[in-house]
Amino acid sequence: MLPFLLAQTVEDIRFEMQRLQRNYEFLSYGLIAAWVILAIYVLMMVARQRRLKGEIERLRTMLGEKRL
Amino acid sequence: MRDKAVYVLGIIAAALLVNDMLHIIGLPDEKMQGAVFKIIFFHVPVAFTALTACGVSMIASALFLITRNFLFDALAVAVTEVGLAFLAANLVTGSIWGRETWGIWWTWDARLTSALICWVLYASYLMLRKSIEEPTQRAIFAAVFSIFCFIDVPIVIFSIKWWRTQHPQPVFWAGGSFPADWAPYFWFNVLAMMLLGAAMTLVRLRDEESQRELESLRRMANAY
Numbered sequence: 266m267l268p269f270l271l272a273q274t275v276e277d278i279r280f281e282m283q284r285l286q287r288n289y290e291f292l293s294y295g296l297i298a299a300w301v302i303l304a305i306y307v308l309m310m311v312a313r314q315r316r317l318k319g320e321i322e323r324l325r326t327m328l329g330e331k332r333l
Numbered sequence: 334m335r336d337k338a339v340y341v342l343g344i345i346a347a348a349l350l351v352n353d354m355l356h357i358i359g360l361p362d363e364k365m366q367g368a369v370f371k372i373i374f375f376h377v378p379v380a381f382t383a384l385t386a387c388g389v390s391m392i393a394s395a396l397f398l399i400t401r402n403f404l405f406d407a408l409a410v411a412v413t414e415v416g417l418a419f420l421a422a423n424l425v426t427g428s429i430w431g432r433e434t435w436g437i438w439w440t441w442d443a444r445l446t447s448a449l450i451c452w453v454l455y456a457s458y459l460m461l462r463k464s465i466e467e468p469t470q471r472a473i474f475a476a477v478f479s480i481f482c483f484i485d486v487p488i489v490i491f492s493i494k495w496w497r498t499q500h501p502q503p504v505f506w507a508g509g510s511f512p513a514d515w516a517p518y519f520w521f522n523v524l525a526m527m528l529l530g531a532a533m534t535l536v537r538l539r540d541e542e543s544q545r546e547l548e549s550l551r552r553m554a555n556a557y
Contacts, residue, residue, distance in 0.1 A: 288367035291433035295372040298429060299379060299422040303529075306418040310536050317543040324550040331554075 335535055342532035349525035353518050360515060369433045374519055376426040377505070378526040379419045380448075384486055386416025386530060387455065391483035394476035406472040407545070409479055410462060411537035413455050415530055420452045435499060443492035444500035451489050454482040468548065 273281075353374070363370035390413045397405035427445070432438050439445065458478050465471035493502055504511045511519070 285362075285367055288362075288369045288433065291429055292369045292372055295369070295426040295429040296375060298425045299375050302422045302425060303418060303533075306415075307533065307536070310533070310540055314536075314540050314543065317540065317547055321543060321547050321550060324547065324554055328550065328554055 335539065339532045339535045342528045342535070346525045346528040346532065349521050349528070353522050353525065356518050360518075366434050369430060372426055372430045373504075374522050375526075376423060376430060377519070378523040379426070380423040381523050382526040382530040383416045383420035383423055384489065385527065386412045386419065386534075387451070387483055387486045390416065390455075390479050391486075394479040397472060397476045398480075403468075403472060403545070406476065407538055407541040408534075409476065410459070411534050411541050413458055413479065414537055415533045417452065417455050417459070418533070419526070419530060420448070420455070424448060424452060431499075440499045442498040442500055443496040444489070444498045447485060447489045447492050451482075451485045454485055458482055468545075 357371055357374050360371065362368045390409045393405045393409040393412065396402070397409065424445075427448075428438050431440070458475060461478055462471055462475050465474055492498060493500055505519075
């Protein structure tokens with residue numbers, strides 16, 4: 266490892282550090298994107314459930330009134 | 334009962350994911366690709382979950398055509414929608430990974446294209462359902478279309494064996510080179526994603542039941 270490091274120029278090391286930094290950036294973008302997609306979908310399901318429950322309740326009330 | 338199942342599945346999935354994350358952070362970077370290779374712990378499990386969802390949808394659709402039990406139709410639509418969300422996560426994480434390792438966001442190779450076609454096909458399945466009003470006709474047409482859509486799934490899986498692709502060759506089968514000591518974390522992540530998918534399917538199934546109840550109430554309201 267040490268001879269390898271000694272053989273590198275400052276430019277090489279700087280380039281490698283930038284590459285690793287970029288690497289972590291892209292890893293975090295990937296993970297964030299995956300979880301954001303799944304979270305948005307869960308929120309959409311919850312919102313739809315609320316809307317459906319509201320509509321069911323409204324129709325039930327309307328039908329109850331009509332029966333009376 | 335179903336609410337309890339959703340919570341139990343969700344909690345087990347979250348515990349597995351947190352435990353895995355703690356271990357995955359500690360793993361060394363891959364020699365050629367560096368840290369970004371660790372995206373494989375999410376990219377592949379979401380793909381497994383998505384393609385399993387396609388399989389469950391196909392089986393539920395076939396069972397609906399045989400039995401005409403609408404519960405199978407509800408399961409097919411619920412699992413398809415959840416699978417679509419997971420497949421979207423797979424495509425996006427793959428694209429981000431590709432940008433870093435290949436220098437491009439997208440290429441029209443067999444694996445990527447067949448996966449995109451799979452997403453479009455199952456999105457079309459959901460659009461088809463929206464376009465048919467009559468419930469029995471809708472369920473029959475959708476079931477037949479879901480079985481047709483499944484034709485693409487083996488193509489997605491085996492495309493990297495059948496054709497030369499930009500996408501890497503298999504790393505988990507056919508002589509793949511995934512490190513053996515990393516494998517447990519990977520398979521636990523697969524299990525966690527599957528459990529998460531199952532919990533989401535149960536939630537979506539409840540939406541579908543509410544939708545059906547609403548439709549029957551609307552019919553009653555129109556009959557008055």
